[in-house]
Amino acid sequence: MTRxxxxxxxxxxxxxxxxQGQAVGGALRTLGFAGVRxxxxxxxxxxxxxxxxxxxxxxxxxxxxxxxxxxxxxxDFEIATVSAK
Amino acid sequence: MTRxxxxxxxxxxxxxxxxQGQAVGGALRTLGFAGVRxxxxxxxxxxxxxxxxxxxxxxxxxxxxxxxxxxxxxxDFEIATVSAK
Numbered sequence: 703m704t705r706x707x708x709x710x711x712x713x714x715x716x717x718x719x720x721x722q723g724q725a726v727g728g729a730l731r732t733l734g735f736a737g738v739r740x741x742x743x744x745x746x747x748x749x750x751x752x753x754x755x756x757x758x759x760x761x762x763x764x765x766x767x768x769x770x771x772x773x774x775x776x777x778d779f780e781i782a783t784v785s786a787k
Numbered sequence: 788m789t790r791x792x793x794x795x796x797x798x799x800x801x802x803x804x805x806x807q808g809q810a811v812g813g814a815l816r817t818l819g820f821a822g823v824r825x826x827x828x829x830x831x832x833x834x835x836x837x838x839x840x841x842x843x844x845x846x847x848x849x850x851x852x853x854x855x856x857x858x859x860x861x862x863d864f865e866i867a868t869v870s871a872k
Contacts, residue, residue: 703822711831712831730834730851733855735836737838737847738851740834740835741834741835743830743831744832744833745828745830747811748798748829749823750823750826752822762820765820766820770814770818
């Protein structure tokens, strides 16, 4: 067993309303950042877990996203990095 | 002016309590993911903004993090990617 660190991006699906992103975008423009066109706010989750291989760690975290970390109705997830510790 | 997409990772500082990460780790183990050792939950923010250059876009978003997006007392931020659209 090796310890792996797996990072995941969880983002609102395209086409789903993203009120948090809209609020942040409006706040940034109010602060003077006039160039801001669009903002999306998602989650960045880092899971440190023991697994037999890098592929097993990646598969485990995909299942964690499907079962708990992401809401598949309104969110997409993407494994960003997998590294042995 | 070019449109850039800048993504940022905002994470709890090492040493700062991360109750959300602890709760998610506990929930994953309860679901049967026995290999989970540690979980950290942060935010993943994508800013689409007009800027004169890639460096200017990066600098703008760093300032946005300092002023609004991240809480410097308890969070670190890191520009993950900058790409022209």
